[in-house]
Amino acid sequence: MKKFLRILFILILIITGIFVLNNPTNTETNILKAVFSNNTADSTVVELSNRYSSKINVIIESSSAEIAEKKAQEFYNLIDKKTFGIEKFDSSKILETYKKYNKNLLSTYTRQKLIKKEYNEITSEAFTRLYNPVSFMLLPLNEDPYMLLEDYIQSLGKDNPDLINLNNKFYKIIMLEVNKSKALSPDLLNGEIKKLTKTQQELSDKNTTIYFTGTPIHSYYASSKAKTEINIICLLSLIFIIGLCYFYFRSLKLLAPIALSLAIGILSGYIAASIIFKSIHVLTFVFSTTLIGICIDYSLHYFIEKDLSKIIKSLTISMITTVSAFAVLLFSGVELLKQIAVFTMTGLFCVYLIVILYYPLINLNYNPRKINFVLPNKSKKFIATIIILTAVFGLFYHKFDDDIRNMYIPSRTLLKAENLFNELSGNNKKTTFAIVEGKNIEEILQKEENITEKLPTSNYQALSKFIPSKIKQKENFELRKELYKNTLKSYAPFLTENEINLLLTEKFSDKFIEVDNNLPLINDFLINKNTSVIVLYDIKNPDNIIKNGAKYIDIPKDISQRIKECRISCVKMIIPVFIILFIILSIIYKPKTALKIILPSILAATFSIGLLGILGQQINLFHILAIYLIIGFGLDYSVFRASCLEKVSDAVLLSCSTSVFSFFLLTFTSFKLINSLGFILTTGLIVSYLTSNLFNYENNRQEKKL
Amino acid sequence: MKKFLWIITAILLSSYTITMAQDGIFQHPSSPNNIYIPKYKNVNCKFSQTKTIPNSQAYIKSSGNFKFQNTNGVIFETTYPVKTTTSYTTDQNNRISGIITAVSNRDYSYLNKNFDLFYNKVNSDWTLALRPKTSSKAHSVMKSVIISGGDFIKQININTINSGDTTINFTQCSAY
Numbered sequence: 021m022k023k024f025l026r027i028l029f030i031l032i033l034i035i036t037g038i039f040v041l042n043n044p045t046n047t048e049t050n051i052l053k054a055v056f057s058n059n060t061a062d063s064t065v066v067e068l069s070n071r072y073s074s075k076i077n078v079i080i081e082s083s084s085a086e087i088a089e090k091k092a093q094e095f096y097n098l099i100d101k102k103t104f105g106i107e108k109f110d111s112s113k114i115l116e117t118y119k120k121y122n123k124n125l126l127s128t129y130t131r132q133k134l135i136k137k138e139y140n141e142i143t144s145e146a147f148t149r150l151y152n153p154v155s156f157m158l159l160p161l162n163e164d165p166y167m168l169l170e171d172y173i174q175s176l177g178k179d180n181p182d183l184i185n186l187n188n189k190f191y192k193i194i195m196l197e198v199n200k201s202k203a204l205s206p207d208l209l210n211g212e213i214k215k216l217t218k219t220q221q222e223l224s225d226k227n228t229t230i231y232f233t234g235t236p237i238h239s240y241y242a243s244s245k246a247k248t249e250i251n252i253i254c255l256l257s258l259i260f261i262i263g264l265c266y267f268y269f270r271s272l273k274l275l276a277p278i279a280l281s282l283a284i285g286i287l288s289g290y291i292a293a294s295i296i297f298k299s300i301h302v303l304t305f306v307f308s309t310t311l312i313g314i315c316i317d318y319s320l321h322y323f324i325e326k327d328l329s330k331i332i333k334s335l336t337i338s339m340i341t342t343v344s345a346f347a348v349l350l351f352s353g354v355e356l357l358k359q360i361a362v363f364t365m366t367g368l369f370c371v372y373l374i375v376i377l378y379y380p381l382i383n384l385n386y387n388p389r390k391i392n393f394v395l396p397n398k399s400k401k402f403i404a405t406i407i408i409l410t411a412v413f414g415l416f417y418h419k420f421d422d423d424i425r426n427m428y429i430p431s432r433t434l435l436k437a438e439n440l441f442n443e444l445s446g447n448n449k450k451t452t453f454a455i456v457e458g459k460n461i462e463e464i465l466q467k468e469e470n471i472t473e474k475l476p477t478s479n480y481q482a483l484s485k486f487i488p489s490k491i492k493q494k495e496n497f498e499l500r501k502e503l504y505k506n507t508l509k510s511y512a513p514f515l516t517e518n519e520i521n522l523l524l525t526e527k528f529s530d531k532f533i534e535v536d537n538n539l540p541l542i543n544d545f546l547i548n549k550n551t552s553v554i555v556l557y558d559i560k561n562p563d564n565i566i567k568n569g570a571k572y573i574d575i576p577k578d579i580s581q582r583i584k585e586c587r588i589s590c591v592k593m594i595i596p597v598f599i600i601l602f603i604i605l606s607i608i609y610k611p612k613t614a615l616k617i618i619l620p621s622i623l624a625a626t627f628s629i630g631l632l633g634i635l636g637q638q639i640n641l642f643h644i645l646a647i648y649l650i651i652g653f654g655l656d657y658s659v660f661r662a663s664c665l666e667k668v669s670d671a672v673l674l675s676c677s678t679s680v681f682s683f684f685l686l687t688f689t690s691f692k693l694i695n696s697l698g699f700i701l702t703t704g705l706i707v708s709y710l711t712s713n714l715f716n717y718e719n720n721r722q723e724k725k726l
Numbered sequence: 727m728k729k730f731l732w733i734i735t736a737i738l739l740s741s742y743t744i745t746m747a748q749d750g751i752f753q754h755p756s757s758p759n760n761i762y763i764p765k766y767k768n769v770n771c772k773f774s775q776t777k778t779i780p781n782s783q784a785y786i787k788s789s790g791n792f793k794f795q796n797t798n799g800v801i802f803e804t805t806y807p808v809k810t811t812t813s814y815t816t817d818q819n820n821r822i823s824g825i826i827t828a829v830s831n832r833d834y835s836y837l838n839k840n841f842d843l844f845y846n847k848v849n850s851d852w853t854l855a856l857r858p859k860t861s862s863k864a865h866s867v868m869k870s871v872i873i874s875g876g877d878f879i880k881q882i883n884i885n886t887i888n889s890g891d892t893t894i895n896f897t898q899c900s901a902y
Contacts, residue, residue, distance in 0.1 A: 085828065086758075089835030115866060148810045151788040153775040153802050155812075156867050157889025160780050183828070183836055190833075514784035 026377050033284070033370075036291045046299040047243070068453055068553065068575060076104070076216070076234040077441050078194040082227050085183055085190040091228050092192040098219045103212045104196040114486070115158070118173065121533045122164055123500055123526070124493035127175035128477050130168060134499040139507050142166065146511065162519040165512045168500065175477050176485060184444050191444050198236055213240040231437035238430055243302045245690050250306055253685045260681050261316060268674060269323065271386035278319045281374045285315040289367035293359055304359040306694055307686070314342070314364070314653075314682075315371040317675035321660065322379050324388060324671040332376065334663040337608065338656040339372040341601070345652025348597065349645060353586050356693070357645060391670050395713040403710050407627045414630020421638030422584035424576050427693050449557040454570040456552045461535045464552045465489035471554065471568045482554040483535070483545035490532045497528045587641040594647060598622065601655065609662065613717065617662055620711035621654030628704040642693050646700040653679060653701075654708030662717045676709040751855040751872060756845035758834030763852060769794045769878060771899040773802065778890035792896060825856065825871060829879075840864060841871075850876045 078095060082088040096106070118125060126134065133142055146166040149155055158169045184191040198209060213236055220230045265274050289308055293300050318335060325331050346368070349361035395403065430438070454471060458464035468484035469492055477485070488496065504523050512520065535542060545552050554570070556562075562572040598618060605614035625647045632639050657672045665671075683705065686698025774789035790805040801813040828836045837843060841856035841864075853874040858864040869885040878899035884892040 085833035086835045089833060089839065093835070093839070144808075147808050148812075150786060151804055151808055151810065152812050153773065153788065153804070153892065153894050154800075154884075156886060158867065160889070162781065183833065514779055514782060514786070516782075 022377060025373075029370075029373055029377060033288065033291075036295065037287070040291045040294045043294075045294040045297065047305075048299040048301045068573060074198040074236065076196040076198065076213075076232060076236055078196060078216075079231040079233070079437065079441060079444065080192040080194070081229045081231065081440075082190050083188070084227065085185070087227050088183065088190040088192045091223050091230070092194055095219060095223055095230070096194060098223075099196070099216065100212060103199050103209075104216075105199065106194065106196065115173075117533055118169060119159060121493070121531065122159060122169045122172075123497050124533060125172045125488070126168060126496040126499060127172045129175060130171055131496065131499060134503055137502075137506075139503060142503060143507050143511050145171070161512070162515055162523075165508065165515060165523070166503070186444060191440075193441075193444060196234075209236055210240050210243060213237065231433075231440060233434070233437045233441045238428075238434060241431065241434060242428075242691065246302045246306050249689045253306075253682070253689075256685055257678075257682050261678065264674060264678065267389075268391075268670070269386045269388045271384075273384050273386060274319075274323055277379065277382055277384075278316060278323075281319055281371050282315050284374060285367035285371040288370035289363035292366035293363045296362055297355075297359055300363075301356050301359055303356055303691060303694060304363055306689060306691070307356075307360045307697070308363045308367070314679055315367060316678045317656065318371050318375045319379075320674045320678070321671045322375050323386075324667045324674070325665055328376060328380050330665055331660075331663070334660045334665075335372065335375065337659045339368060341655040341659065342652040343368055344601075345648045345655075348590075348593070348648040352590065352641075352645060353582065354641070357642075388667075388670075390667070391673060392667075393669060393673050395710070400714050404714055407623050407707060407711065410634060411623065411626035411630040414633035415626070417633035417636070418629060419633070419638045420584075420587065421640050422580045422587060424579040424583060426638075427640070427642075429692055431690075450559075452556045452559055452562070453573040453575075454554040454556060454562075454565045455547070455573060456554060456570045457550055458552075459550065461549070462489055464550070465535075466491065467569060468552065468554060471565050471570055474564065475556075475559075479558060480554055480556050481545075483542070483552050487533050487535055493532050494528060501526070583641050587644050590641065590644045590648075594625070594644075597648070597651065601651070605655075613662055616715040616717060617655060617658035619715070620658050620708050621651045623711045624650050624654045624704045624708040627707045628700045631703055632700065640696060642696045643700050646697050646704065649697075649701055650704035650708060653705050654712070657708055657712040658715075658717075661712050661715075664717055672709065672712065676705060680705050680709075751844050751846055751853045752857070752870075754844050754846040756843045758838050758843065761834060761843065761845045761854065762847065763829060763854065763875070764877060767795075768902050769899055770902065771878065771896040773894055773896050775892060775894045777892045780890045825873075829854065829873060852876070 078092075080088050080092045080095065082091065130142060130145075143166070146168075149167040149170055155167070155170065157167060158164070158173070161167075184193070216232070217240075220232065224230050261278065262272065262275060265272055265278070286308065290300075293304065318339070321331050321335060322328065343365045346361045346365045349357040352358065456464055456467045456471065458467055465484045465487065466489045468482045469489055472480050472482055472484065484492075501524075508515075508520055508523060515523075535546075545554075547553055554565075556565075559565070565572050598621075602611075602614055602618050605617050608614075609617065628647070628650060629639060629643070632643060657676060660668050660672050660675075680702055683698050683701040687695050687702060689695050689698065769792075771792040772789070773792040775787065777786040779786065788804050788806060788808075791801075791803040793801040793803070795801075801811065803811045825837070828834075834843075837856060839859075840862040841858055844853075844855035844857070846853050851874070853872065855873075856871045858868050858870075867887055867889075869887060871885075872881075872883040873879060874881050878901070879896050881896065882892075882894045884894075886892070
């Protein structure tokens with residue numbers, strides 16, 4: 021039977037391996053995708069986030085305007101045009117349309133004044149435009165004597181400046197739009213961004229500094245850093261394991277089967293994640309390096325006891341409890357944690373299979389040391405007191421933090437670049453969105469106009485701002501005509517009587533500016549033919565937006581809300597999970613022993629949360645999820661101790677030290693989400709180990725068998 | 727009467743000379759390396775502007791104070807016939823203020839990218855003409871800009887596609 025299982029295991033591994041090799045999965049590097057999935061109910065949040073995550077802003081800073089211009093041109097010449105397009109707004113096309121239909125257009129401000137018949141103010145502002153030495157008449161005065169088209173265009177918002185002078189330095193901004201095919205392949209995109217950073221280095225000198233901002237840049241630096249961190253953690257973990265083998269087993273022969281089991285564990289985790297998920301997030305790889313610390317436990321238990329029959333029960337219970345703890349992450353609703361769960365559960369299960377199927381075939385001679393670490397009774401009381409006090413007092417100081425923005429802290433350089441870009445572009449307002457749905461474009465435009473009617477024009481950008489609804493276009497024509505009737509003769513002595521009469525007798529032509537896909541901006545606002553997006557700036561009260569039937573979206577707030585809901589449900593699940601585990605363990609062992617097995621995990625979990633409270637650290641979803649992992653690991657130590665094997669104390673110490681070492685290394689990683697997990701798991705596992713030492717399991721030798 | 731005729735003749739001659747000079751400037755294509763214009767930091771002037779209206783005999787005239795500050799931008803304070811102040815800070819993109827700033831900052835790369843350049847210098851008087859390139863944003867509204875000066879900018883002549891010509895004369899300039 022075992023022979024058959026061995027062959028079957030290898031066959032499954034080979035077949036799935038070949039499948040994944042032929043269908044390679046992308047590595048996802050977008051930070052936002054770590055915390056919410058494409059399957060989320062709120063798919064609009066994903067759509068909006070994708071929409072705004074493919075832009076890169078290049079800022080060229082120089083003390084000389086000419087150098088800034090030259091460097092910008094050089095930079096543009098050196099970039100790959102197939103990957104990066106320059107975001108150019110072709111104003112000439114829309115300007116021609118506006119000129120043609122100019123009488124249908126009025127700025128919101130002027131429209132309101134005309135509705136109130138405040139003609140004196142309108143003429144006064146028209147004089148200001150007329151006498152402005154550097155103003156341009158977009159139309160001859162006999163067609164638009166009040167220069168209302170200029171007024172309308174100015175109301176749309178200011179154009180991107182060619183060159184900006186700020187604090188005696190000159191800035192040139194190039195906005196790059198990542199080609200869609202490249203944006204979908206993070207590996208390819210990162211390769212192209214690497215080339216951009218090389219160009220950045222080549223063109224930077226004492227007179228020129230080049231900054232980058234935008235999501236792809238954050239993703240590139242985060243993933244590059246993550247890759248370096250993976251390599252360092254792997255290397256240090258391996259050095260630690262080699263050192264441990266050499267110190268404890270006094271032999272390096274064991275390294276080969278241990279390394280092979282770890283490699284197959286990680287490979288199988290990767291294969292499973294590749295088959296289940298469309299792409300694997302780079303942070304999954306970072307976290308999954310801790311598999312080294314977890315998987316090695318099974319090998320250590322085997323090589324210390326040298327007899328599978330002695331450890332098979334503990335090993336199986338341990339595997340089931342740890343896998344169950346990771347399985348909880350599958351229900352977290354967080355894509356990254358789901359991937360970590362699948363990766364780790366598969367890896368653990370495969371290493372378990374390797375230990376029970378293949379290790380008995382290995383015959384190695386080695387002579388392990390005997391540490392047999394036991395806590396002195398005095399220390400036990402002291403440790404128990406400290407743990408309980410920390411757990412109890414800490415719970416009074418805990419604070420929760422669900423804000424997604426606090427989960428990722430960019431480097432100082434990137435933060436400086438983002439702040440600079442915001443200052444230069446005046447884009448430091450809080451951006452939110454309103455999603456408007458309608459049966460057709462006209463209905464969408466009318467809904468948008470109702471929503472934005474009372475908003476200052478600087479507080480939003482919407483399709484209806486650039487192309488008013490047909491109803492509004494006709495109203496604008498009539499309002500303008502009323503203005504002409506009341507003031508034109510006295511206002512415009514520069515026009516001939518004939519020109520004035522032509523303007524006064526003009527009739528509405530029933531021709532409108534239509535939404536045309538060839539016009540610029542259309543695709544910026546239309547998600548599909550029935551849905552548009554209004555971009556809102558610094559909106560304090562979205563009630564009017566919601567009342568008018570739009571869906572209000574504040575991306576960071578919405579994600580934070582989802583994280584909060586997820587955290588609350590995870591907290592609520594902790595007690596039921598403990599009860600279920602207690603029932604399972606009570607069936608396998610006696611209830612008293614089950615309690616002894618489960619208590620270290622409860623103490624470790626409450627201590628870890630309490631410690632965060634005392635240290636003033638805010639508790640986030642990932643700390644709560646780590647509690648489940650602590651339960652899984654903590655149970656392992658107690659389960660093995662409950663087996664009362666001769667060398668179990670050493671096996672638990674060694675397995676704890678490898679796990680703690682791996683998680684401790686995670687606390688030094690740059691991504692807050694991962695180092696949050698690293699910190700709480702390190703403290704939780706140390707306390708699990710210490711508390712498992714507090715109980716005596718010697719009386720359990722005669723308990724039920726599995 | 728004679729005195730009046732002399733004045734009329736003088737005005738006509740000077741207008742003719744200016745027009746000839748303006749047309750002549752396009753005979754002198756240039757490149758950024760060959761252009762020399764004094765660099766200004768902060769300048770105060772009086773200005774007067776005359777705009778012609780296409781297909782009309784009427785003119786639009788205004789005057790007031792002009793300020794250029796290297797760090798802040800361009801301010802036109804119109805005092806006649808209406809009182810109004812138009813300022814274009816350096817981070818705003820008004821084409822004319824952008825050109826004035828680029829000329830003052832000697833940002834010839836910007837000018838060269840957006841315009842065909844023409845330059846002529848006689849003694850301390852210089853004339854710089856800019857004709858928008860087809861790729862430039864200004865191409866759809868502007869035919870040309872001619873800037874002339876000595877120690878300071880003396881005149882800007884803007885020829886547009888739809889809105890006639892604008893001539894801005896600067897007098898009583900002082901740097902500080």
